[in-house]
Amino acid sequence: MDFLSASQAELDGLVRKDTRSGFGQGLLEVGQANDKVVALCADLTGSLKMNAFKEAFPERFQQAGIAEANMIGVAAGMTIGGLIPFTGTFANFSTGRVYDQIRQSVAYSEKNVKICASHCGLTLGEDGATHQILEDVGMMKMLPNMTVIHTCDYEQTRNATHAIAEHHGPVYFRFGRPKVPVITSADEPFVIGKARRITTGSDVTLVTNGHIVWNSILAARQLASEGISVDLIDMHTIKPLDKKALLESVSRTGCVVSAEEHQRAGGLGESVAACLTQHMPAPQRLVAVNDSFGESGTPAQLLEKYGLGPSQIVTSCKEVISVKQGLLA
Incomplete structure (x- = not known):
């Protein structure tokens, strides 16, 4: 689809x-x-x-x-x-x-x-x-x-x-x-260490995994309706990270947002940042839980409260694009 x-x-x-x-x-x-x-x-x-x-x-x-x-x-x-x-x-x-x-x-x-x-x-x-x-x-x-x-x-x-x-x-x-x-097919091979590109874009790289993939798709749709093109990557393997896919994408977009159902510290976003720092410094925003424990609630309520909803991903993408544009000005 x-x-x-x-x-x-x-x-x-x-x-x-x-x-x-x-x-x-x-x-x-x-x-x-x-x-x-x-x-x-x-x-x-x-x-x-x-x-x-x-x-x-x-x-x-x-x-x-x-x-x-x-x-x-x-x-x-x-x-x-x-x-x-x-x-x-x-x-x-x-x-x-x-x-x-x-x-x-x-x-x-x-x-x-x-x-x-x-x-x-x-x-x-x-x-x-x-x-x-x-x-x-x-x-x-x-x-x-x-x-x-x-x-x-x-x-x-x-x-x-x-x-x-x-x-x-x-x-x-x-x-x-x-x-x-269910957004993947039954016959789609799973390759450890090989990321999946969901959408191709040139304005911002959005790297995600797990349940936040769906929220990231919804965010990419919203951004597309506003003329913003998202290179959306499902980084299902956090270790070993698919550095080749990440760097190829960021070389085209110039900025990245990571979105995950995890603490900022220690998660996917941290691995993305470490890779970029070493190989290709670029503006980044992390959509993740910010040094907090969870609480009781429905999944939808909790994702929204802790900043992992589609709207928060959209905001982070716009922010990092703005930073990129400021650096290029």
């Missing part, structure tokens, strides 16, 4: 699915394709949509209970025998509660563990700050050997599950709870 020219009716007609269900379906499929794939869950089988795998392969499913640290340690041990373990729990419990085990037993040891983290960011919604997490990308991308991925819809999450099963090495795989429009 051409998102800039599509009618509102076409956008409204898009199927909405949750990304965690894409993971659940992908896990079942990789389990069917490879009997080395095993799954472990910390008492959240339904929430992670791991039921289908559990029912199809009960002998390859381990219920760890509310013992996330043990789950990571067991998963690391399983890799020694050639198994490919996928662990599943909320993003908050997949990182902060088990960071030592991930660092020592998975990242440092380069174990082939896939850490699958659902209910990420603010869009967990009503469960509030104790279950939301906005620091996890920073925690994970700092670990040597760790690949970090954040997908935007059902099909991309399903395809990414296949990709990480084929990838040898530790992966942190971030996805979410709410239903979002």
Whole structure:
């Protein structure tokens, strides 16, 4: 679909699915394709949509209970025998509660563990700050050997599950709870470290991922209606960052906005800034949570309150274009 020219009716007609269900379906499929794939869950089988795998392969499913640290340690041990373990729990419990085990037993040891983290960011919604997490990308991308991925819809999450099963090495795989429009196709290959261009433009680069991809599309449509051309990039792999795609885009637009469901510190925007500082200094604006915990509310309410809505992305794009024009004057 051409998102800039599509009618509102076409956008409204898009199927909405949750990304965690894409993971659940992908896990079942990789389990069917490879009997080395095993799954472990910390008492959240339904929430992670791991039921289908559990029912199809009960002998390859381990219920760890509310013992996330043990789950990571067991998963690391399983890799020694050639198994490919996928662990599943909320993003908050997949990182902060088990960071030592991930660092020592998975990242440092380069174990082939896939850490699958659902209910990420603010869009967990009503469960509030104790279950939301906005620091996890920073925690994970700092670990040597760790690949970090954040997908935007059902099909991309399903395809990414296949990709990480084929990838040898530790992966942190971030996805979410709410239903979002499906904007990628079932047969679109997911390539780790390769960004997707959604729209082509020349005025501003907009780099995003996860649930904020949809808000970024809406922002690009609004900007297009005002004559502003957006080069919109879905940077689903945060580490390794697709520097080639980023630099090629910024070389044409001269400025960039990053938009993400994460803290400003440690997230995608920080990685973008580090790349530009080293290779191609350019004006940048970060659309992200500004040094704050979340709270209870609907996903839409929280994204708007914390500055991650389409209107805030539009404003940031206009601001950075203005800075660019001032530098060129």
